[in-house]
Each structure stands twice: as C-alpha cells, then as structure tokens.
Amino acid sequence: MTRQIVLDTETTGLEPEEGHRVIEIGCVELLGRRRTGQTFHRYLNPQLPIPQESTEIHGIRDEDVADCPVFHEVADELLEFLTGAELVIHNAQFDLGFLNKELEWAGWPLIEEHWVVDTLKDARNLHPGQKNDLDSLCARYEVDNRNREKHGALLDSELLADVFLAMTGGQEDLALAAAEVGPEASFGESLGDDTGDCRPLPRLEPTASEWQAHRNFLQRIQEVSGQCLWLTQEEDDLQ
Numbered sequence: 001m002t003r004q005i006v007l008d009t010e011t012t013g014l015e016p017e018e019g020h021r022v023i024e025i026g027c028v029e030l031l032g033r034r035r036t037g038q039t040f041h042r043y044l045n046p047q048l049p050i051p052q053e054s055t056e057i058h059g060i061r062d063e064d065v066a067d068c069p070v071f072h073e074v075a076d077e078l079l080e081f082l083t084g085a086e087l088v089i090h091n092a093q094f095d096l097g098f099l100n101k102e103l104e105w106a107g108w109p110l111i112e113e114h115w116v117v118d119t120l121k122d123a124r125n126l127h128p129g130q131k132n133d134l135d136s137l138c139a140r141y142e143v144d145n146r147n148r149e150k151h152g153a154l155l156d157s158e159l160l161a162d163v164f165l166a167m168t169g170g171q172e173d174l175a176l177a178a179a180e181v182g183p184e185a186s187f188g189e190s191l192g193d194d195t196g197d198c199r200p201l202p203r204l205e206p207t208a209s210e211w212q213a214h215r216n217f218l219q220r221i222q223e224v225s226g227q228c229l230w231l232t233q234e235e236d237d238l239q
Contacts, residue, residue, distance in 0.1 A: 001032035005040075005085040006161040009095045010058040012046050016101035021046035022071060023060055025099075026153030027081060028161045030088075035161060040081045041154040043068045059150040072106035079108065079221055087111070088164050090134055090156075092118035109220040112213070119164055123231040126167065134159060141166035143219075159211045 006028045013020030027040035032109070043060070045068045089095050092113070100110040123132035130136070134156060140144040143162040148155060165178055222228040 002030075003085045004030040004033075004088050005082055006088045006157045006164060007082075007095060008090070008156040008160065009098055009153060010153050011035070011098055012048065012050050012054050014094075016098045019048070020098070022056055022102050023050065023096050024058065024153040025074075025078065026059055026155070026157040027078075028154075029081075029085070030161060030165075033165060039154065039157075040078060040112060042074050044074070045070050058153075071102045071107060072108075073147050075103060075106045075108050076221070079103075080229060082111070083218065083221065083228070085115075087116045088160065089118060090160050091120045092116045099194045109217050112208075112217075117164075119160060119167065122167065136164045137167070163217065196201070 008026050009022050010024035011020055011022050021044070023044050025040065025042050025044070029036045031037040043065050045065045046137050047070060050060060051066075052061050061082070096113065096116060097112060103110050119137075120132060122189075123137055135148070137143070137144060138148075139160055139228075141163050141167065143159055145159050148159065218228050218230055
C-alpha cells in the first residue's frame with residue numbers, strides 16, 4: 001500500500017534564508033488512502049523572538065515554546081517518521097524550504113522534491129482562476145474547518161488530508177474497482193475490459209539511480225542517528 005504523510009509547518013516568518021525558523025511541525029499518516037491514526041506533532045523553540053505578526057497568524061508566543069526542544073533534537077525522529085513515504089504538502093515550496101534549511105543547519109540530509117505532492121499546484125490545475133488556499137478548498141470539498149480559528153500545523157495537516165482525499169477521489173474509485181476483482185487476482189490483473197477479461201496494469205519500478213538515491217538517504221540517517229528502522233527492515237527483507 002502507498003504510504004503518504006500529510007505535512008504542515010508553522011514558522012517565525014516567511015524567509016528561511018533570513019534566519020526565520022520552524023516552530024511547529026504536524027504530520028498525519030495515510031496508508032492506502034486511509035488515515036492510520038498515526039501522527040507526528042512537535043512544537044519547537046526557535047531560539048529567537050517570534051514576531052507579533054507571526055503570532056497573529058498561528059497564535060504561538062515565545063513563552064509557549066520556551067521549554068520546547070530545538071529542531072536538531074527532533075530531526076532524527078521526524079525523518080524516521082517521513083522515511084519511505086510520499087509527502088503531501090500545500091504550497092510545498094514554503095514548507096520544504098524551511099524544513100530543508102533546518103535540516104541543513106542540523107547536518108541532516110535534505111528532503112528531495114520528487115518525494116512531494118504539492119496540493120496547491122494540483123488545486124490550481126483543477127480549479128484555475130479560483131482561490132485555492134486551505135480554507136477555500138475546505139469549503140469547496142465540504143471539509144469541516146470550523147475549529148480553524150488560527151493556523152496550526154497538526155490541525156491544518158488533518159484538514160489537508162481530508163481535502164487531498166476528496167480532491168483525488170478518482171484514484172479511490174480506481175482502487176475500489178481493483179478490489180472488486182477478488183483476492184485471487186494478482187496485483188497486475190486488477191481491471192477488466194468490457195469482455196470481462198483481465199488486462200495487466202502498468203507497474204512503474206524505480207530506476208537504478210532512484211533506488212540508489214533512496215539508499216543513500218537511508219544510509220545518511222543511519223550514520224547520523226546510529227539507527228534507521230527503515231534500513232533495518234529492508235535488510236531483514238533481503239535475508
């Protein structure tokens with residue numbers, strides 16, 4: 001099953017290159033297009049004052065995060081949660097820019113863009129000329145966002161998960177059609193034509209360079225943290 005992580009961040013400002021920092025990370029896990037109940041949520045001490053204009057957006061004040069860990073103290077746990085998953089992010093350039101700057105400062109490997117689905121880009125393609133911020137998408141796809149008085153990384157990830165599933169609902173119809181063939185059908189024999197005969201679905205395998213990039217990423221986590229559960233699992237599978 002495809003594992004996806006819906007991710008959002010809150011920050012002290014808009015420009016990581018100017019020293020602005022991540023102060024909240026929220027992640028929601030999807031497996032086979034269903035919520036698993038697994039989440040990752042951390043508040044972070046940015047080690048600098050939070051501007052008032054940022055607090056007005058997310059409600060996080062200096063005193064709220066004074067005793068929270070700094071980013072490098074949770075980086076290994078975050079990457080362990082993300083490893084092996086496709087990331088779903090709204091306006092990915094913003095969140096990914098901040099996360100990769102934090103990872104760079106902490107000496108960790110960066111998150112590569114080809115693992116990311118940007119729901120803002122997808123929404124603009126589906127609804128050109130319309131507002132495609134999260135609140136507008138919630139209204140369009142009838143996702144209840146009445147509790148969203150301010151931005152919050154975990155809440156916004158939960159809302160985005162519902163929006164993403166609604167926005168990509170045709171994929172779920174395809175999966176249901178495959179399931180109706182029956183458990184005896186192989187993965188490559190899921191859909192039939194009008195005669196009832198099954199025809200193979202295309203299977204896209206990673207290229208050698210993509211597999212190597214994935215392995216290098218896992219090895220880097222192993223070197224820095226001393227343990228990478230995903231890498232250990234892969235080695236067990238090969239035995």
